[in-house]
Amino acid sequence: MISFQSKELLETSIQPFIIPSEKVAHVQMGNSLEHALLLLTKSGYSAIPVLDPRFHFHGLISSPLITDSILGLERIEFEKLDQKKVEDVMNRTVPTIKVNSQFQQALTLLIDHPFLCVVDDVNYFEGILTRRSILKELTKQLHTNKKQ
Template identity: 65%
Template sequence: MLSLRHNQDFIEPKISKYMIPAEKVAHVQIGNSLEHALLVLTKSGYSAIPVLDARFRLHGLISSAMITESLLGLERIEFEKLADKKVEDVMLVKIPKITLEENLETAIDLLINHPFLCVEDSEGFFEGIFTRRILLKELKHHIINQ
């Protein structure tokens, strides 16, 4: 059986080698309306996207489910609230994230329960995402080439 723990070629590389860079990742900013966030989520096709500030610092994640949940009234979905509510009113602030310098072993632990991880630098600036898909592709490549 293949032991990844003893195979440093796979475990050693830093996250920065495999991540999708920030400029290619759909995101919204603090202060954006939920209407804008829902449009970005729908157009991108992602289940969740990062929430950044104007300086590109990571603050959280927002998803379509979070937006829908925030619009639920007693008897109906209150769509009229979309333009008035802000992203920061409903975003998740405790999110799975890693730094540029962390290795794949750290990412594997987090990706068990999350489809992607936000990657930030040491000062909290958003650098991109590391996805479960990328990890699985690398794992497949590594196993086949053993």
């Protein structure tokens, strides 16, 4: 059984683990699906945040969402990539986390998601919190406790 000596880690702020917005690939709502697909492919990410011109978070776009939106009955309708906008097909119902949230809340949400978008009280996009960064810290803490 794994146990922690204290609740200190679980009550730690997520702030040090956030990848800042300036380093995160994203698209804007009005961008074409062609632009979004190109960015997703070049970056290698499974999904990226969708923002408005004022950097407010609105959802996520992914390659499967784009592909599904251009599937016709008998062929893939590539011409739709330039005609449709990101806001037409993006996923708007994704969990977010606040900048001042605690490690425990992030850990719970990251069970089902590879990353969380971090927003402030007015939904301004602050960056992302990855499952990897949380697991790295958890592993570090486990090794530290094991040595003690």
